[in-house]
């Protein structure tokens with residue numbers, strides 16, 4: 001049988017891969033998407049979406065624990081059925097996974113189940129070639145270990161887009177064991193709720209799971225090597241979140257603390273931690289913490305093990321596939337093709353590096369496909385590039401955290417001075433009508449505007465609905481709106497959005513409610 005040939009083969013069916021495949025099909029390409037696990041990738045099946053289902057349950061638990069305050073009469077303790085809590089989150093993931101199957105059919109995308117191995121790019125007159133192998137994937141285990149088997153089929157194509165995502169990093173000497181040393185998959189899908197949980201790493205994933213388990217009654221200890229939680233956020237946000245969480249029952253935070261050892265005990269884990277300063281652990285002050293489970297959430301690296309034949313000599317960069325896009329160094333309005341060093345092969349999403357976010361992965365895939373089409377004369381205008389300085393980042397515990405643009409520390413590090421180069425406007429939710437009515441007074445909105453023009457350099461929100469509110473400021477920054485534009489925009493009353501109006505007013509010294 002002759003090899004099947006496609007215009008574009010996308011490897012990976014996550015938010016990068018499936019979105020790229022749909023866009024390519026819309027542009028008239030004959031497309032195949034090879035996925036060895038479930039369509040929807042980590043995001044739909046093991047990340048963004050099911051974790052938000054769990055967090056919705058957590059918020060409800062937390063609200064009900066204040067039932068007296070809300071004037072509700074519910075006798076006895078509020079109980080829960082753990083398997084239903086977890087089950088609802090799995091059902092949500094399942095529903096969305098089916099949605100992608102439907103979209104593939106609608107767009108006539110060939111969904112190929114199996115492991116992809118790239119054996120050729122467009123080198124020396126060859127076509128891009130991909131072997132499809134039978135594959136067993138242990139999806140419930142972090143990091144979804146895969147066992148490729150025999151090659152079932154070999155397909156060719158004009159271009160390959162690699163969208164194979166990322167895998168969780170492990171602590172040295174403490175590999176994930178699907179029992180006591182957890183990654184996100186075990187935290188999301190387990191039979192029993194741990195009474196005591198240690199979370200190593202206080203980024204979005206660590207804080208979200210910490211909040212979830214604590215809301216259901218687990219005693220949680222978050223261990224963070226850096227000097228503040230949510231270290232990518234503005235310092236004011238990190239500090240306010242730490243203050244809030246330290247006040248919570250059964251929630252402990254240890255910053256500037258490194259995890260030096262994880263031992264498994266008969267029933268749980270013993271984690272040794274030590275103060276961490278100037279890149280060094282102070283072992284003389286080490287202590288051990290015992291718990292039922294430890295969740296390791298210390299970041300990710302690209303997933304491309306065994307994906308490329310060695311003869312292709314793939315270039316990598318800091319554990320990710322190297323493309324013409326250089327993470328953390330991106331400049332506004334720079335065009336990237338997301339090309340690897342192998343002709344005809346592109347890579348997008350988590351596999352090419354930070355920011356490891358679903359919305360970034362999807363956008364990269366769209367731009368990558370559109371640039372292929374534009375260069376082939378299928379699109380009559382050059383696609384707008386992603387502005388990597390305008391990417392919203394969100395953490396969905398309560399209070400939520402969301403931000404876009406520069407932190408104040410990043411501006412100071414660039415040599416900018418408050419009062420000369422930028423001004424800050426801050427508005428607390430303590431006095432905010434809608435926040436008081438909704439009993440969500442914790443938090444604030446902080447807007448940093450440039451001087452003298454007032455452009456939005458950065459915006460940082462901690463509080464209820466922060467992850468929705470950030471869209472207004474993302475658009476403002478994208479459109480180069482100024483604080484004056486935000487002020488001149490009439491905001492509905494009563495809404496949390498009024499806080500953005502007030503913070504913009506505050507940045508010009510005109511705060512009304514405060």
Ligand SMILES: Cc1cc2nc3c(=O)[nH]c(=O)nc-3n(C[C@H](O)[C@H](O)[C@H](O)COP(=O)(O)OP(=O)(O)OC[C@H]3O[C@@H](n4cnc5c(N)ncnc54)[C@H](O)[C@@H]3O)c2cc1C
Nearest residue numbers: 012014015016036041042043047116165349350356357358
């Ligand atoms: C707990 C958790 C919560 C998260 N929450 C958020 C959030 O709220 N917001 C957000 O923006 N991001 C969130 N993320 C991150 C988000 O999930 C990722 O950024 C996103 O999934 C990356 O998309 P991707 O398409 O690059 O990769 P993935 O979603 O990882 O998809 C890659 C796919 O490729 C497949 N694959 C890999 N190798 C092969 C191969 N050789 N052959 C065939 N198929 C292969 C894999 O099976 C996988 O399905 C979260 C992540 C986690 C773990």
